[in-house]
Amino acid sequence: MSFVILNGGFLLTDFVSNTLQVQLTQHHIAGKETGPVAYALDDTIAAIATPVGEGGIGIVRISGPEALAILRRLFRPARPRPFESHRLMYGHIVDPHTGDVVDEVMAVYMRAPHTYTRQDVVEIHGHGGMAPLRAVLSLVLSAGARLAEPGEMTLRAFLNGRIDLAQAEAVLDVVRARTEAGLQAALRQLGGHLSDDIRHARQMLLDVLAHLTALIDFPEDDVPPQDIAPDLERVAAHLERLIATADRGMLLREGVRVAIVGRPNVGKSSLLNRLLRHDRAIVTDIPGTTRDVLEETLNVRGIPVVVVDTAGIRQTQDVVEAIGVERSRAAIAQADLVLLVLDASQPLTDEDHAIAAEVEGRPAIVVLNKTDLPRRLFPDNVPFLPAAPRVELSAQQGEGLDRLEETIFEQVTGGHVMPLHGALVTNPRHKAALQRALDHVRAAQSTYAAGLPADFITIDLHSAVNALGEITGETATEDLLDTIFSRFCIGK
Known part of the structure; x- marks a missing residue:
């Protein structure tokens, strides 16, 4: 397990058993100590998850350890029975202080970790329209939840390891897709096609780094020589293939x-x-x-x-x-x-x-x-x-x-047919990170070809690994996460 301490204020580990571990830490910025970062996971958040306006159904979503307790305080089932995970129940939302019925609803409790955020999640499906939804949300907040920030539900899905950062961005792309082809490209990214390709390239670089690090740290152990030129060329070609899809992908x-x-x-x-x-x-x-x-x-x-x-x-x-x-x-x-x-x-x-x-x-x-x-x-x-x-x-x-x-x-x-399968780069941020990674790999190749010591090669390889990690989230900073998730609507 490798650790990367981020200037943004929390510590991320590489994916282990497909779970991204997150530890909030005290940190120093420009020599000044600050408090813990804002990404708390132990409180309960809530928001309206459906668009503003009139509709047949509106949904209030709650995520966190108190989600079920809040539902118990507000929901009166038509036929009392124990809550079962992922099963809708019919009833009413009732103001616990006055006993007044606020809305007729269907409510569902979803037990962690089999939820969008990998926390306990409750959804209250009421009538569409801002008046009933705001009334329900107001009661939920009064019962102990905090109003979610934009994109905070998806941020929790990322921080809890359900999805990586590229997949989290794909959630927004799915919502905003304007054509069927654009939707399919976003769904492929959400399904992990791009992330798998990025991790494959990153792992190849980590394997080369492991060999070079052994040469540097344990010279007395007679580490057998290895020609890393073919491995670096394979990574470079892999990155070039991904970058080549970017212009068409961003069109979609x-x-x-x-x-x-x-x-x-x-x-x-x-x-x-x-x-x-x-x-x-x-x-x-x-x-x-x-x-x-x-x-x-x-x-x-x-x-x-x-x-x-x-x-x-x-x-x-x-x-x-x-x-x-x-x-x-x-x-x-x-x-x-x-x-x-x-x-x-x-x-x-x-x-x-x-x-x-x-x-x-x-x-x-x-x-x-x-x-x-x-x-x-x-x-x-x-x-x-x-x-x-x-x-x-x-x-x-x-x-x-x-x-x-x-x-x-x-x-x-340019007359090119849009690719229908495989990984497709659709995000300018991803293209820029891939290009930085490729530039560092090419620089490492030049350094290796010049016969310079392994220490010099590892500098560029570490930078390439970090650039790829920015795409999937292993080396994402707090500022980057703030920028990405601030584009989401509240409730997503």
Whole structure:
């Protein structure tokens, strides 16, 4: 068992029997002693676990050693019987001070360790809506629970060894997934595919470190020589394969921003409506109808695409329209891909050329719209943005839409098919840590090839091991955990 003392204030051990041991400690930061860190596991926390708003069911979740005791104080079963783990019971939540019924509920007690947090967990399933949920939560807090911090339920699952840090982050990715492909990628990470690959690479490095440490610490024992170059190369190749999946993986998780731009009345809003398969933007024959930026998300072959419909870019004296034009220019600057829409029923105008100049240098697709009308413009007649693909379509009739979606997919993925199996890096934090680990492994290879002492090689190998540990949590700091779990909603 190896130990790593963290500046963040608690001590983590490597995974032993798949359990991450955690010990809260006193620690010194910049020479000043502080108290124990905030990650206490011996109190009971509670929160509303379902989204804000009206719904058929709302859930209050309780986790900790007093969870069952709190339920006993508040819950009155319709048919009294002993609580059985993982079995729903029908009854009412009752204010113990007044005897008033607060809500009609189904309650379930789940005994540790077979729970989400590996603690005793209680869930109270009541009516959706903030009034009943807040009333139930208020009674739970009055009965001895503490309001959970954002992500604290999942943090406890991590600290108690049920999941590692990469899996904990995948929980949020599952919740936020916007496409089926993105959901499948998150579920693979939640299932441990990435973690298994990371631990495999980390273990290979630890094996090399063990050999080098024996050479350093026990020179009198005649430790047999070993060529570590093949092992280091295998680790480096393994890390490179994982990093190679990152750009496509992050597309599934984060998606891309696509801005639809063009002069007024070329059919930008009609195109947005067609892509969404429903009317979202107002469409009229009056130029300048769209005066602000509209955003909607669509699924293009599994990739979440945030489509931004912008105001027509032109010179205008209308103050409101001018603000919309400036926002359109900002949308171009922020977009990963620009759709420059032209009216194929009219010749090019000075405004078309001016907008194309603003798009110059950015990934773009030139869309020739209104092909259902008599043609005045063809792809060969468009002199600007020569590297941009040309797509002809009729937003009014829906013709050519499949070709546009195919072209968008090719532009944002380079035409590569998304992997459907195995480990996939979808998180920028993971990619950065993998790259640091790879850089340290390459540096260790150079040091070894130069014939330098083993002490120098171990410096980079320790750094590589720590970088990989940041992904799965073995070497995570308190600040890192705070950053990750603060993104979660309260109750998750």
